Amino acid sequence: MFEFSWRNRLLTLLALGLLSLLLLVAQHWADDYQLRLLNTTAVFITMAVSYNLINGICGQLHLGPNAFVSLGAYTAALLTLTPAEKQASFLIAPLIWPLSDLSLPFPLALLAGGLVATFFAYLTGFPVLRVRGDYLAIVTLGFGEVIRVLANNLQAVTNGPMGLKGLAPYTTVWWSMGVAVLTVATIMGLKNSGFGRAMQAIRTDETAARAMGIEPFRHLLLAFLVSAFFLGVAGGLLAHLITTISPTLFTFFLTFNLLIIIVLGGLGSITGAVLATIIITWGNEWLRLVEEPLVLGSLRLPGVPGLRTVIFALLLLIMIIFYRRGLLGRWEFSWNWLLEKVKRIGN
């Protein structure tokens, strides 16, 4: 339950302080690989938590988060590249004005990425949110594909299949973690309010929600916009983390990864999505083992590229068959719960 408490607020601040300390240590002592992993985790937390708002909290099967990530990534990337850099990479067709001359600082570019994604969510929200269930899944899946095809073919905006290269590595752990914290706080705030209760009511029984004075369209559109904004910002962070983007980065495969994360964490649980992101991104690194040649005594197993994806697909299947509620189900971590546990152990 959620009630105002200074104690909980203090604990949250303490946890944030601890996180900052951790980032400070990481910044100075961690190697590039570890920093990269930390950044990836943070960006995926942002994406998973905002995707979960639609799929978990509102209960609508949305299959197009890759579109919004892609919109954010391209927008932010086009805005941070200098005019000279842009001129150098757009070989087939020159970049259209005013993008060709525009150059913005990283934070503004991130914000622009989020806003462009939100704008597209607003445009598509009207047709998309009129349908439910399988139809919503198909329409959002289609939107994801449309954006990918556009990214491939709008040479004068996206540089086509060649993508954008040489982005500055602006995404530090501070940016990625800061955005992740902001996303979690925003969506947590939304969930633990009348708006979140209305969204969950729509998920459980839309007819009853309507009879109780809740406007489903208004609430779903709100969720769709908030989700798209953070997906867009995450796209901008991702672009400046890997410094090269191309349409192949934002295929349905990205959506599939996010779907695994939120199903594993428990649909509708924000803290579950955070936990699952950590498990999946780190697990993904450890599982590199299976793709490398393995020597067991006299036995020599060749590595199988792509085996990790198979393992994750199997994981999703097993989850759906045997443990549909995910790690945390609809349960949410809270300070009250933790203090209760601590007290019980103390006794």
Add this chain to the structure above:
Amino acid sequence: MSFGGLMALNNFSLALAPGELHGLIGPNGAGKTTVFNVLTGFYQPTEGEMLLNGIRLNGLSPPAISRLGIARTFQNIRLFEELSVLENVLVPLHGRSRLPVWQAVLRTPGFWREERRARDQAWELLARLALQPYAREPAGRLPYGLQRRLEIARALAARPQLLLLDEPAAGLNPQESAALMSLLSALQQEYSLTILLIEHNMKFVMHLCERLTVLDHGLIIAQDAPAAVRTDPRVIRAYLGADGSA
């Protein structure tokens, strides 16, 4: 109200006085629930007019009608099963809230004020309906009788002037249904409600309601006080068959 070629309700006319407890009865398939679905905006009437205190309801959506003051329960219980009992009652309160979303996200004092007020109202309702001990439990896990009562609590949270109850006593044993009867007449007084209820339990309806409307095949065959309806030959024919000898 007609669906394609099927006339589900024909010439239905009902005027409820404020504070009236009115029963809607009739054999299965007579169109009783259709009346509720029309009144709450789930079906749009093909002809005719609906007014609530002079406000025209035709063409309004269910949420809009709910906010104007008509709340309902469902024949097959439709609670928000995964939400707690308390949250179920909080949902309709949000439907009437005007708090902008940024205030909820930023947790402004305005948000906390509204949240506290909603919670107070919800607790009050739960206390009134003796559901307080179950407040934190998922609604879907309550026993059947309590689920029926929670549906009433949730409907009351929408602050209705007109409360529509679809078979509130279905599946209740005689003691429970007697308790529900006294609860409903008490609530009707306390919240100054007008109640329209569908019920098959004749004892329940005859005791509780001041007037009855009897529907058969979408037509009103009687509209009168319970005592008069009971002896109406057309009602007896509709319930017991053509010759009334069964």
